[in-house]
Amino acid sequence: MARLVVNFYRLLIVLACLALVSAFACIMLGILARQFQWDLPGLDAYAGFAIAAALFLALPETLRKGEHIRVSLLLQRLAPAHRNALEYWCLTAGLALAAYLAWYALRLVWTSYLTHDVSPAADATPLWLPQSLMALGCWGLALAFVEALLARLRGRLVFTPGGEAEIARAE
Numbered sequence: 001m002a003r004l005v006v007n008f009y010r011l012l013i014v015l016a017c018l019a020l021v022s023a024f025a026c027i028m029l030g031i032l033a034r035q036f037q038w039d040l041p042g043l044d045a046y047a048g049f050a051i052a053a054a055l056f057l058a059l060p061e062t063l064r065k066g067e068h069i070r071v072s073l074l075l076q077r078l079a080p081a082h083r084n085a086l087e088y089w090c091l092t093a094g095l096a097l098a099a100y101l102a103w104y105a106l107r108l109v110w111t112s113y114l115t116h117d118v119s120p121a122a123d124a125t126p127l128w129l130p131q132s133l134m135a136l137g138c139w140g141l142a143l144a145f146v147e148a149l150l151a152r153l154r155g156r157l158v159f160t161p162g163g164e165a166e167i168a169r170a171e
Helices: 002-036 043-064 069-076 080-115 128-153
Strands: none
Touching: 002 043, 002 128, 043 128, 069 080, 080 128
8 A cells, every 4th residue: 555655656757757858848838839929828827836736736745745945944943852742733633624625625626627727827727627637746745744753653753854755763
């Protein structure tokens, strides 16, 4: 099961990379279109959708690798007893917020699908398409918080002092 979860995170990060490349391609195509006076409607919207997709799809892997630097900086400066309590609180609050966001992101996708909501840009893209990538990233983040909280409950440090990528054993 753990291998399936790790492969899911890898899939999300590959999709995030593809989204960044897509955003770059849309921006470059927009620049070329202006130079050659082509009319390509919706390129700005597509670039925005791709950037948002990249952001949300990369969240689970970012948490798993311990790259949320602000939490790590605070935890490194605390005494072990306070650190443990704050780490549990951070993981629990993060899970609650991520689950809330994931649930409502999925509801947003479903509502956009049912109401045939489209982008206000000239291309009129159905909004449930880019929103589904956002929802996928949100669900991945909630799963990453569940995994991190379970690891912490098993006695492993999630936010290691040096910011190492792997989850270290607690003292």
